[in-house]
Amino acid sequence: MSVATHDHESGIDDHTVIGRALAILDVVTDATQPVALAELSRATGIPKPSALRIANALVARRMLARVGPGYAPGTRLASQAARAAGGCTDLAAQPHLQELSARSRCAVAWFARFDGAEIRLAAASLDSTVPATMRPDNWPTARRLGDRFVFTMLGKAFLAEHPERVPSLLTRPLAPLTPMSQASPRRILEALDRYRESGYAIEAEQVRLGWACAVGRVTDGSGHVVGAVGLTAPWSAIARPSVRADLLRCGEAISAEFHTDTRAIIPTNR
Structure with a gap:
């Protein structure tokens, strides 16, 4: 699956927690199917360990949901x-x-x-x-x-x-x-x-x-x-x-x- 690069312009990781969380949410909500961790990392420029930690924190808060091996928009979002x-x-x-x-x-x-x-x-x-x-x-x-x-x-x-x-x-x-x-x-x-x-x-x-x-x-x-x-x-x-x-x-x-x-x-x- 191909997903858009974060910010759709620069793809730059700003290294802030809020910026990274928003980048992950942008990628997931733009996708038409669950987004795997590797795709999240590639599209946002965020290293996999950080992307995994932030995505799982968003899942815990129901902003994202785990669907199979990927992430989808959560019910709270x-x-x-x-x-x-x-x-x-x-x-x-x-x-x-x-x-x-x-x-x-x-x-x-x-x-x-x-x-x-x-x-x-x-x-x-x-x-x-x-x-x-x-x-x-x-x-x-x-x-x-x-x-x-x-x-x-x-x-x-x-x-x-x-x-x-x-x-x-x-x-x-x-x-x-x-x-x-x-x-x-x-x-x-x-x-x-x-x-x-x-x-x-x-x-x-x-x-x-x-x-x-x-x-x-x-x-x-x-x-x-x-x-x-x-x-x-x-x-x-x-x-x-x-x-x-x-x-x-x-x-x-x-x-x-x-x-x-x-x-x-x-x-x-x-």
Whole structure:
């Protein structure tokens, strides 16, 4: 994994405890996956023994969290960022996504927020092995796919909460994205009903051959659906029996972080 050098300009270690702690926090919060000690040392210019001591002190204070062999933003850091912003921030979801990715051993864990016609990828945790074609900049968005966005699990999660938008999608045949795409109106409606009832669903190879996606809902304090949390990975990883429980647990954790936020009006896909 490659992470940005501290200060993004000089990369200079100022040799103060506060400066070093801030440098470590900067690197970890900028990363899309847990940052190993060697990467922290390289990116900040702080010797490994000092970086280890400071990072562990930040873990003890919940500013960072240990996720597998690396460091991720901690719950205290996320909650402070939320309070400073006057509500929730996307950063609040990041530690939970990183833990989900590490626990499930899936390539990508993500959280998308939506309200009305608006959808946006809010946060993601990517394994270093994820190919360029599966990174967020290349993901199949509504803008890229048009009506065929319904083949994606994010599209189904969104439409399950907005059934008034479904009839217009089913007035004409949808060209499949892969031989596995379930394009018939009956199968699409059945998939939406299953997700609406259970808050969890999986699609296998409907968007890209060899890849699958599992999705669970995220709600605010009033029970209103504000988004979806998902895992994207090769089918062999998504098919593990533990994935459902891991994903739903993460959805509950993110929902708890966002319970005070009722302002989830997010820019559209881009």
